[in-house]
Amino acid sequence: MEGQSITRDQALRILQSPANELLSLLDAAFTVRRKYFGFQVRLHVLRNARSGGCTEDCGYCSQSVRASEGAAPQYSLQSRAEIVAGALQAHKMKAIRYCVVSSGRTLSNPDLGEICETIRQIKAEVPIQVCLSMGLLTPDQAAQLKAAGLDRYNHNLETSEWHFPHLCTTHSYADRVSTARIAKMAGLELCCGGLLGAAETREDRVDLAFAIRAVGADSIPVNFLDPRPGTPFQAYPRLKPGDALRALAMFRFVHPATEIRIAGGREACLGPMQALALYAANSMFTEGYLTTPGQGYATDMALLTAAGFEVGELTQA
Ligand code: SF4
Secondary structure, three states, X not given: OOOOXXXXXXXXXXXXXXXXXXXXXXXXXXXXXXXXXXXXEEEEXXXXXXXXXXXXXXXXXXXEOOOOOOOOOOEOOXXXXXXXXXXXXXXXXXXXXXXXXXXXXXXXXXHHHHHHHXXXXXXXXXXXXXXXXXXXXXXXXXXXXXXXXXXXXXXXXXXXXXXXXXXXXXXXXXXXXXXXXXXHHOOOEEXXXXXXXXXXXXXXXXXXXXXXXXXXXXXXXEEXXXXXXXXXXXXXXXXXXXXXXXXHHHHHHHOOOOEEEEOOOHHHHHHHHHHHHOOOOOEEEEOOOOOOOOOOHHXXXXXXXXXXXXXXXXXXX
C-alpha cells in the first residue's frame, strides 16, 4: 500500500497459488489498485499507422517477415490527415491516450520527420495524450520526438532476458532495455510491458515484472498471446484465464502505483472473465489491436460500467 514491491519469492508464490485463492488474490490486488486509481479505467486507442513488412523475426507477430504472406495487412505509413483523424476519433471515445504504432525495426529519417509533424498537429488540435511505438530509438530520435510534443514512448521488454531469444533473434533484449532507457532519458514517459503465454515459465513472468520495474516504466501493457495463423507461434495454446489473472495480480503487487493495462489478446484469453482483470489492472485498450479486432467499444463500455468502473479523465493521465 506504500508503493513498494513484493519480493520475487512472493511474486512467484502468487503465480503458483491455487484456484480457490483466486478471488482473494484479486480482492487484495483491488485494494491496492483502488488506493491509487479508485474505480477509474483509463482508455487507450491504438492505431497501426504502418502494417507488415517488418524485418524483425518476432515469432508471435503476423507483421514479421517470418509470418506467411497475407498473415497481416500490408501498408506503408498512413498520411498525417488519417493519423490526426484517428486521434480525434479516440478523443470522442473518451480515450486519454492515442497510441500510434508502426511496424519495423526503427524509424527512418524521413518517417521520423513526418511523425514529428503529425505529433505537433495532434497536440495542437486534439486534447489527448500521444504515445508512439515505432521500434528501437537512438538518443537523437528520442530528443526529436520529445521536442515535437510526444508524451510517451512504448517499447516492451516482452519477456525475461533468458526467454527473449525464443521470441526474437534479430534484435536483443539489451537492445530493448537500451531503447526503454533512452526514452526515459529524453524525458518521455515510458510505456513498457510484455507478452504472456509465449511458452515462458512462471519465473520468466516474475523476471519480466521486475525488469520492467528496473527500467522505471510509467505504464505497463500486459498482452496475452492470441496465436496468429501464419506465425511460428500459431499452434501455441492460449494462456488459461486464471493464470492471466494471477499474473495481473502479481504485476499489481510489483507495481502498486503504476498504470497497468490489459492489452492485446484480452478478449481471446479472458473471455467472460475480462471484468475480473480490472480488479488488478486500471487501463484497457478499446476498439481493437494492431492486426486483430477487439470486441468493440460498446461492449467494452458495457463491461466496465456493469462492473462498477468508470472511464478515467485526461486530467488523471
Ligand atoms: S513485434 Fe514489432 S518489431 Fe517484432 S516483427 Fe512485429 S512489427 Fe516487427
